[in-house]
Amino acid sequence: MTQSRPHGAPTLRAPTFNDLSESLRSGLKDFSAAPGLGLFFASFFVLAGLLMAGITVLTGTTYWLILAVMGYPLVGSLAALGFYETSKRLQDDDDVTFAAITRSVWTQRGGQLPWLAAIIVVVFLFWFFLGHTIFALFLGLSPMTNVLSTLDVFLSPTGLMMLGFGTAVGGVFAMIVFAMSVLGMPVLLDRDVDFVTAIITSIGAVVGKPQVYLIWGISVAVITLIAMLPFFLGLFVAMPILGHASWHLYQRVTTAEPAAVQNPA
Template sequence: METTAGRAHGVPELNQPTPALLRRALAAGWQDFRAAPAFGLLVSTLCLLAGWGMTALTVWAGHTFWLVLGVFGFPLIAPFAALGTYEVSRLRGLGEAPSIGRVFRALWTEGGRHLPMLCALMMVMLLFWFFLGHMIFALFLGLKPMTNIMSSGEVFLSPNGLMMLAFGTAVGAGFALFLFSICVIGLPLLLDREVDCITATARSVRVVMAHPAIMLGWAAFIAVLLVLAMLPAFLGLLVVLPWLGHASWHIYAGLKAE
């Protein structure tokens, strides 16, 4: 049964993910980016400018530790930033021509459905990560006279600094794993089908739990690629962010049995 918006009801049957599927998704994502780069470049450019702005603000304020939290927190909301690329790939899969205006209109219509709930959760998790990251810094290095990582690198190399980095990385990985588990299938599913947020995220978690090796491998690949893309002054995001967004849609589309 179809909705008035043309979406099918319910969760589709999903096949088992395989390494071959991931490779096909990356190839198909690259083809989508090359064929319709406008929206992906628009969003990645905004992320690039946001990164530059955050860097300038933290350097000006002399608290560049917040930049570290921002860099490692970005993978938490990367699926939200790449959401429009899902729609581009969806339209291309239907044989329709995507445009920036059409993608924005499609995303605007999602405001009355369940997708904003999941996007809001990502933003809350990011803000909580900033709060928790600052608490971790205070716990391990609160008595250190450090406000600028560019002039206080030896503090990070102290025993307490190394423990802070290890503990903070573990906590951040936990945040990222949670959001990845609910979003890797949940976000494209909400965009594609008429289904509620709880059902979509639960189905996403079930896929990750049923196939941990392949799905966590994909999560690690995304995280490493995003971090590497941010190292050269965030410039790598211009290509990596839309490419991964398109590829993520193709993973979901490739898993559908119908």
């Protein structure tokens, strides 16, 4: 038995706002079709968020929590692979058991996806470093050990300037990661390409139709941040829908199917 994946980057068309709404509808449909898998992969987001919050609270360094919350959506694509694989198999009427999905995701560890994931992690860590520098520049002389008890610091003129500047810088980092991964990760799952080609393909698509992709990116970020508010529990619903929807958006804008490469099993 052989398995095949199309070779080379796909030909992509410009998305429309209707593609966004239809992708979300398809994402909800896939979550309803495989809720157990959706909840399982979403649990990684929830546990990571709770662990992140718990560490900062226990160590008395909750000022890091703001940086983590602002950067948290950057790493969302790392756990989306399970949603992509589930949607792909549902679309192909393939096996969608827990064993089949997790085995398929695990086999990606030796491919190109870890390289893109590593780049995203590096960007996230650099954002932490830069965010801490921004804190120091604006509030370095302010007595602050716990943002939960010193919120007035952020409401001061200097604090508001820091929040505005930090948000703008964080937005740039988020857009860079979004541009690389919005189509880059689905391409790597679906095609026989290297991670550089996937990144270039994704960035090229975003640059080609920035207004639609910007709305999509903002929508994903806002929904994610809102879902994080009730102790990250909203991510159990938001992440599966958004993850499945991201796969369907990729499928909707893919217009050509290059020749497949046969890999002996």
